[in-house]
Every structure is written in C-alpha cells, then in structure tokens.
Amino acid sequence: MTDFSERVEQVSISGIREVFEAAGEDAINLGLGQPDFPTPEHARRAAIEAIEAGKADAYTSNKGTLELREAISAKHERDNGFSVPPENLIATSGGSEALHIALEAHVDPGEEVVYPDPGFVSYEALTHLAGGTPKPVALREDLTLDPGAVENAITDDTAAFVVNSPANPTGAVQSEDDMREFARIADEHDVLCISDEVYEHIVFDGEHRSPMEFADSDNVVVVNACSKTYSMTGWRLGWVAASDERIERMLRVHQYAQACASAPAQYAAEAALSGPQDQVEEMVAAFEERRDLLLDGLSDMGLETPTPRGAFYAMPKVPEGWVEEVIDRGVVVVPGEAFGEHGEGYARISYATGTEELKEAVEIMREATEAVR
Structure with a gap:
C-alpha cells in the first residue's frame, strides 16, 4: 500500500461525529454547532x-x-x-x-x-x-x-x-x-x-x-x-x-x-x-433565553458551569460517566476532551435547538446526573 503523508496520519476524523452516531436517530441533539433558524x-x-x-x-x-x-x-x-x-x-x-x-x-x-x-x-x-x-x-x-x-x-x-x-x-x-x-x-x-x-x-x-x-x-x-x-x-x-x-x-x-x-x-x-439585521437580533435574544434556561437547569443539578457570555454553548464540569449516561438516555452532548486534553472533566452542550427540546433534554440530564452520583 502507498504510504500516506505524516501530516495526514497526525489527524483523525473528528470524534464529535462518532458521538452523534452513537446516540441514534431519535436523540435530542445538543452536540451540533448549527443555529436552528432559517437563513434570512x-x-x-x-x-x-x-x-x-x-x-x-x-x-x-x-x-x-x-x-x-x-x-x-x-x-x-x-x-x-x-x-x-x-x-x-x-x-x-x-x-x-x-x-x-x-x-x-x-x-x-x-x-x-x-x-x-x-x-x-x-x-x-x-x-x-x-x-x-x-x-x-x-x-x-x-x-x-x-x-x-x-x-x-x-x-x-x-x-x-x-x-x-x-x-x-x-x-x-x-x-x-x-x-x-x-x-x-x-x-x-x-x-x-x-x-x-x-x-x-x-x-x-x-x-x-x-x-x-x-x-x-x-x-x-x-x-x-x-x-x-x-x-x-x-x-x-x-x-x-x-x-x-x-x-x-x-x-x-x-x-x-x-x-x-x-x-x-x-x-x-x-x-x-x-440587508436588514432584525433576524440576527431575534436569534440572539432566543439564544440568550435558552442559555438562561440551561444554566438554571445545570445549577439545579449541582453542575458547576462558567457562565457563557456568547456563542451558543455551555461547558459544565461533569462527574465521571456523565457524558456516556446522558448519551445512553438519548441526548447528544460532546465530551470536553474532544476539544483538547484540558477539556477532560467537562462536556459541551449546544443550545442551538428548540426550547421545548431543550427543556426535555434538561430533565433527562437531571436524571443522568442523579444516576452517576
């Protein structure tokens, strides 16, 4: 077989995709970095x-x-x-x-x-x-x-x-x-x-x-x-x-x-x-409401979460086995180590999803948190 370049051998396919696939088609996806709004x-x-x-x-x-x-x-x-x-x-x-x-x-x-x-x-x-x-x-x-x-x-x-x-x-x-x-x-x-x-x-x-x-x-x-x-x-x-x-x-x-x-x-x-920037303002306002909803839920679970001041991600510190438990229960989150060695012990949660789905996901995460403690 032809040898591959050393540069390519140093890079692997993103583990984030593997997380999506492991959770199944019916999972609530809080792993995707994509706004759930239409293009203007x-x-x-x-x-x-x-x-x-x-x-x-x-x-x-x-x-x-x-x-x-x-x-x-x-x-x-x-x-x-x-x-x-x-x-x-x-x-x-x-x-x-x-x-x-x-x-x-x-x-x-x-x-x-x-x-x-x-x-x-x-x-x-x-x-x-x-x-x-x-x-x-x-x-x-x-x-x-x-x-x-x-x-x-x-x-x-x-x-x-x-x-x-x-x-x-x-x-x-x-x-x-x-x-x-x-x-x-x-x-x-x-x-x-x-x-x-x-x-x-x-x-x-x-x-x-x-x-x-x-x-x-x-x-x-x-x-x-x-x-x-x-x-x-x-x-x-x-x-x-x-x-x-x-x-x-x-x-x-x-x-x-x-x-x-x-x-x-x-x-x-x-x-x-x-053109008009109205939709941007509406989208940001919606993300802020979702952020607050998620932060309240994580706080109630006792998960320490630095307050995200922008984007649409939260990164709480989570107990061992938490990510796997959440995914097994049908909610996609991404383990922090996917973003570097210093991300170990954290999870990335995207709130670029509908409010009702987010509420459901918070309840599932609450159950998962109780299960691993």
Missing part, C-alpha cells in the same frame, strides 16, 4: 435571483465579487470600528477554509501554533496539516484565554497564536483589555495573531472586540463567516481580512485549493451583510 429570506432570495439571471454560472474573482467584498468592508466599519479595503479581503468556503489558508500561508514545518485548550477542533488539525507543531494553552477558570499564558508560550519557533471570541466550545467572551493585550503581544513579538470571530454577533454579556482594532502593525488576520450570524452553515461562505502582503500569500493557497467561493453563496452573503 432576503439572502436566499438574492441567491435565487442571481441563479435565475445567470450571474452565478461562472467563476468569480479569486478574492470574491467586488460587491461582496465591499459589503464585508462596510460591515467591519459598521460593526468593528476598523477599516479593511475590499482588496484586503478574500471570500472563502466558510470559516474553515479561511483558517486553513491562514495557517498554510504562515506556518513552516516545525513552527509552533499556540491556541486555546479546550478549543475549536480545527486549530490542532489544521496546524498538523500545515506541517506545524500544535501548542495548546490551558484556559482560565472562567474558560477565557489568558494573554499572559499565551505570551509565556511564545518562543522563537512560534509562527502564530489563535484567539477565538466568542469561543467554541466554551461560549467565553474575551474582554477589551484581553484583546488589547493580544494585539500588543502580536506587535511586540512580531508574531501573527489569527482572530477567529465567527460568533462575533452572538454576545449576551459585554461586547465583542477584535485585536484588529488595537494592533499597530499588520500582525493580525481576522477570520469570519456568515455561518453562525446568519444561520448559513450550509452555504459555506467566510472570509479573511489582513494586510496586503498577507492577503497575497493566502490568495496563493486559496486560488489553487478553491479558485473561488461558491458564486450563489457570495450573492446570498452580500445580501445578508448589507
């Missing part, structure tokens, strides 16, 4: 109109249509307080491709990538695929990433560090002071900060801030997507924002791997970003 109607209509007009039949520019990049540029001005010209943006196939090309363009074999643990599963895997060395950093007790811990982890071999706020799997939101510190670290150590901001609009307490606001140089790359904010996970539309030289290098990876993002998705994303 004006975004879907824009894609349909583009298809019917023949505008979506051909490749777009490698970077994406100018109109989409102008909409993303305007969004950063409106929502984030910093300027990114359209030429400094690349539309990608979701936030996943954006992370992939950011790491491929900046990491040499053996170089280190520092990232939060527990953290999004792709950080470690994409570091391996880029030939880099993963360097996980444990979180604070409140599950936020400590700038001091990141700075202590940086060596002469560090190519980049990753910041994710609001965070998957924890729901943690970094403070403005933290983001200022991450920007300072990037500048003083001349190391790349990759800021994963896919959940930026799903914030309940505090506010989302980006290190791009505070950086004095080009040492920040912002990764974002329409997936969570506009419930467009299936459309696969994200982007990267960065300086001229960094965008040019990432474009070299993107154009050979992907050519361009899906044209219909680009038209939908342009409409989502530039």
Whole structure:
C-alpha cells in the first residue's frame, strides 16, 4: 500500500461525529454547532435571483465579487470600528477554509501554533496539516484565554497564536483589555495573531472586540463567516481580512485549493451583510433565553458551569460517566476532551435547538446526573 503523508496520519476524523452516531436517530441533539433558524429570506432570495439571471454560472474573482467584498468592508466599519479595503479581503468556503489558508500561508514545518485548550477542533488539525507543531494553552477558570499564558508560550519557533471570541466550545467572551493585550503581544513579538470571530454577533454579556482594532502593525488576520450570524452553515461562505502582503500569500493557497467561493453563496452573503439585521437580533435574544434556561437547569443539578457570555454553548464540569449516561438516555452532548486534553472533566452542550427540546433534554440530564452520583 502507498504510504500516506505524516501530516495526514497526525489527524483523525473528528470524534464529535462518532458521538452523534452513537446516540441514534431519535436523540435530542445538543452536540451540533448549527443555529436552528432559517437563513434570512432576503439572502436566499438574492441567491435565487442571481441563479435565475445567470450571474452565478461562472467563476468569480479569486478574492470574491467586488460587491461582496465591499459589503464585508462596510460591515467591519459598521460593526468593528476598523477599516479593511475590499482588496484586503478574500471570500472563502466558510470559516474553515479561511483558517486553513491562514495557517498554510504562515506556518513552516516545525513552527509552533499556540491556541486555546479546550478549543475549536480545527486549530490542532489544521496546524498538523500545515506541517506545524500544535501548542495548546490551558484556559482560565472562567474558560477565557489568558494573554499572559499565551505570551509565556511564545518562543522563537512560534509562527502564530489563535484567539477565538466568542469561543467554541466554551461560549467565553474575551474582554477589551484581553484583546488589547493580544494585539500588543502580536506587535511586540512580531508574531501573527489569527482572530477567529465567527460568533462575533452572538454576545449576551459585554461586547465583542477584535485585536484588529488595537494592533499597530499588520500582525493580525481576522477570520469570519456568515455561518453562525446568519444561520448559513450550509452555504459555506467566510472570509479573511489582513494586510496586503498577507492577503497575497493566502490568495496563493486559496486560488489553487478553491479558485473561488461558491458564486450563489457570495450573492446570498452580500445580501445578508448589507440587508436588514432584525433576524440576527431575534436569534440572539432566543439564544440568550435558552442559555438562561440551561444554566438554571445545570445549577439545579449541582453542575458547576462558567457562565457563557456568547456563542451558543455551555461547558459544565461533569462527574465521571456523565457524558456516556446522558448519551445512553438519548441526548447528544460532546465530551470536553474532544476539544483538547484540558477539556477532560467537562462536556459541551449546544443550545442551538428548540426550547421545548431543550427543556426535555434538561430533565433527562437531571436524571443522568442523579444516576452517576
């Protein structure tokens, strides 16, 4: 048999999918990181109109249509307080491709990538695929990433560090002071900060801030997507924002791997970003109500849970055997170790599901908690 690359051998299929399959088809799924709301109607209509007009039949520019990049540029001005010209943006196939090309363009074999643990599963895997060395950093007790811990982890071999706020799997939101510190670290150590901001609009307490606001140089790359904010996970539309030289290098990876993002998705994303934002506000309000419902239930069970201030995940500390018991009873949750070694003893619960289902799941989790104690 032909030998496989060492990079691929270092990566396994995500264990999260195995959890879904083990629970069965009738299970209540609290493991999925996907909003249960429809894509906004004006975004879907824009894609349909583009298809019917023949505008979506051909490749777009490698970077994406100018109109989409102008909409993303305007969004950063409106929502984030910093300027990114359209030429400094690349539309990608979701936030996943954006992370992939950011790491491929900046990491040499053996170089280190520092990232939060527990953290999004792709950080470690994409570091391996880029030939880099993963360097996980444990979180604070409140599950936020400590700038001091990141700075202590940086060596002469560090190519980049990753910041994710609001965070998957924890729901943690970094403070403005933290983001200022991450920007300072990037500048003083001349190391790349990759800021994963896919959940930026799903914030309940505090506010989302980006290190791009505070950086004095080009040492920040912002990764974002329409997936969570506009419930467009299936459309696969994200982007990267960065300086001229960094965008040019990432474009070299993107154009050979992907050519361009899906044209219909680009038209939908342009409409989502530039059109009415009412549905976003309604969705966030619904998530906050569900968060509070879940937190009340976990508290009644005696499970210690750092309050998630954003995204749609909670990560309680759970007793041994709890995850297996919950899954056996028909509720999908994800063991914390799926997100890194420091996630052991935790479970990730997604409340991106209907309120009635969530209430039922809380009762089942309550029974499971009593069973394992």
